[in-house]
Ligand SMILES: Nc1ncnc2c1ncn2[C@@H]1O[C@H](COP(=O)(O)OP(=O)(O)O)[C@@H](O)[C@H]1O
């Protein structure tokens with residue numbers, strides 16, 4: 346971890362603790378059960394990104410995708426939880442999707458005070474965060490809704506925050522809006538160490554992946570999470586593409602799975 350900056354000294358001790366009581370359908374790994382390995386997929390993702398971290402300074406990670414509902418928040422939250430299960434790996438999950446924030450719902454906490462409230466100078470940083478009791482996980486909900494998300498993200502404070510946070514957190518995971526629908530994630534990627542792209546089988550098109558990649562002004566993509574794959578599906582590199590060209594390409598993975606089971 347980088348040397349602790351004076352500005353954030355003592356921050357962790359001031360953060361209010363919350364129990365882990367996620368919504369029943371939030372699909373979150375349990376961060377309090379450090380003895381349970383997270384699902385194989387998130388463990389693999391964790392291992393790969395930790396390997397990259399050991400090779401390059403990779404602490405702040407934007408999780409994004411081309412379009413809505415591809416699993417950005419799902420991947421960001423579970424990646425953050427999987428990281429926090431490692432001893433000594435303080436992890437922050439920050440909701441930078443001011444347009445459709447969801448982290449507070451997943452963790453069943455108030456949306457405010459949160460990130461926007463901090464950026465607008467309404468609360469000190471520690472009040473914008475909640476620490477999940479008995480874990481290495483801190484969540485920062487989005488905060489009050491704002492009319493001008495992009496303007497807020499352009500503030501110098503955002504860049505400063507992302508520079509400072511790694512002095513306290515091994516991983517800072519940023520949930521974000523879709524690349525093709527707002528400039529927010531692109532902007533965030535320029536001030537973060539890496540970008541993790543999520544695509545969803547049966548939902549994301551090749552064209553939107555191409556356009557999303559082209560939209561990034563700073564190419565720091567560290568990997569692509571293929572969400573909604575059936576186990577074993579990815580062993581064939583053609584299966585993924587094949588899914589697109591079969592009839593019913595608009596069906597989501599769950600529907601396809603149900604059909605496959607029938
Ligand atoms: N792998 C998955 N399996 C089952 N449901 C999923 C999966 N990934 C995402 N979902 C569900 O799909 C919906 C959209 O996911 P979300 O992470 O909110 O998307 P995004 O953040 O990209 O808009 C949510 O209801 C989420 O629980």
Ligand SMILES: [Mg+2]
Pocket residue numbers: 417418419442445447520521
């Ligand atoms: Mg989301």
